Amino acid sequence: MRVAVGIDLGGTFIKGAIVDEQGHLLVKDEVATQSVRGSEWILQRIIQLTKDLIVKSGVDASFVTGLGIGIPGFIDSDLGVAIEVINIGWHDVAVVEPLQTALHMPVYMENDANLAALGESFAGAGRGFRSALCITLGTGVGGGIVIDGHVLQGASHMAGEIGHLVLDPQGAPCNCGHYGCLETVSSATGVVRLVHEGIARGEVTALEYQQFTAADVFAAANHGDELAQQVILVAAETLGRGLAMAANLLNPDVIVIGGGMARAGEILFAPVRKSFQSYALQRVSQAVRIVPALLGNDAGVVGAGKLALYS
8 A cells, every 4th residue: 555645834833644545644643833943943843743644654664655745835846945935934945855865755845735736636626527726715815726637837836826816906915016916805814804994984894893804704794794795795706707717728627615715605605606607708617617625624735645646
């Protein structure tokens, strides 16, 4: 039985798992990232977590084909270097070489959103489809494209950055330096921003009396809060338009939407699908399914394991 180690590096936690050839997790664990202690410390945390996972799984080390790791930032997988990872303060950090040297196994790296897409395509909501566009709605809007079981990387490893489609050049500033990107509206951060703007205009909402998150906005909408409902409709319609733009180029079999906001259910998905149908070419719209992700927080480690198993 071949297995691989999947690692999902995050700003707060490093998640890891032993993944088999069907995408099942034999064992999983996580440790605090402690990014303030620097890149060498984080790499040592990954090395120790990998060793611990192999021991806990009871699998003979000779059956471990390698390690896959998802990096939450810009990478060069050919060089094995993390170019820029803002949330842990990395710039031009060598990842593959030190891990391979310490663990004596092949190491493969990829952007974390791409590996979440690969995980959903391998063993989640995108399983059985030839082409999948996978979206993660969180603090930002991440994306990944999987075709025939492989991540589409692009010329500079930047394919799939759907969150930075500029949909309103006069819109809010984005962290990427542009204005009106999709993620300024359709992310959890964007939803909260839009509610604050509504409050500033004098619109009435129960949310103005509390510190609130996107989850609170969805809860308020479900209880009839008009501003919350209006904001979610704007976020969903904008997301549907962005997905239609991407789908008109890619013509995917399935669009998988994950991340915390996707747990809201049909209050989000119904207007997304309606907006998508309004903007996508008819033949594109007829061919695609828009579905919620299935793997949750495990998508990244499943995708990382798949990368190591089949690279």
